[in-house]
Amino acid sequence: MSLVEEQITQDVVEGTFSALSKLIPAKNKPPLEKYDLSLIRRKYRSIESILYLSFFVLTPALVYLLTLICTNLQRIYLNSKLENVEYIFFVSPWAFTIPLIFLSLIIFGALSDKVMHAIGLQIGHNEEEWQVFYYDMNQRQSYGREIDDRKMTKYFSLVTLIFTIPALILAFDNYSYITTKSIVTNPYFSFTEKSITFSDIQKILHITRFKNKVSKQIEQTSSHYLVITKDNQKWDTLNLSINNTFQEEEVANYISQKSKNPITSGVHNIDDLLDSK
Secondary structure, three states: OOHHHHHHHHHHHHHHHHHHHHHOEOOOOOOHHHOOHHHHHHHOHHHHHHHHHHHHHHHHHHHHHHHHHHHHHHHHHHHHHOOOOOEEEEEOOHHHHHHHHHHHHHHHHHHHHHHHHHHHHHHHOOHHHHHHHHHHHHHHHOOOOOEOHHHHHHHHHHHHHHHHHHHHHHHHOOEEEEOOOEEEEEOOOOOOOEEEEHHHEEEEEEEEEEEOOOOOOEEEEEEEEEEEEOOOOEEEOOOEEOOOHHHHHHHHHHHHHHHOOOEEEEEEEOOOOEEEO
16 A cells, blocks of 8 residues: 555544544543553553454454354255255355344444453452543544544444344345256345246356456456346356355256256356356
């Protein structure tokens, strides 16, 4: 990053904290003048170290654990719900991981605040002294701006939950399965299933490349299959997950056999979201 970019980034961050200090100003300011802040910082330095270390260790672990739980719950639910199906495609784990990152930040923030407070009282045995340290730490992290940290966390949590809960519900309900007669899919932004009969399939493409919209160059992409019907409906395995790549190839061959359409190589054209040879 160049010096100009670093300066712009710093200006944006400082401007954001400045705006927050006006929107959510800190209240009930502790008596900082009664304490030597340099001594307070040294005394509670271990808490800051624990906070940063636990953030970079526990947050990724929590995201991984919650993603594992969500993906397995979806698999258990669909395997028990669906009968007489040949193959099941589940949503990509990333559909759970992305909203769970934000949800994990909320969980970590709520737990760390209580744990830090408990540890702080064990170290200092003084509630007022702990509040001075907590206020000073947040002020330093906010470029010297006086922000009501707890209120900001509540607002962030509320806004995050408004987006993450629907995203997780949509991901949980995103799947596809193959029967002996059709491909049935439940798209991400839908709660109803759609069916593509094998007789309606016009083309089956094996996609390993895409056309870059900016450079207009053909580039490599993750191997996946795209089914196109006679009325231009599409079913894509790119954002779906099956046990392994070999089974995905097996499914494509199964669809090809049932629809009597050969599998051809395709290039994904981002300009119009169509695929062509």
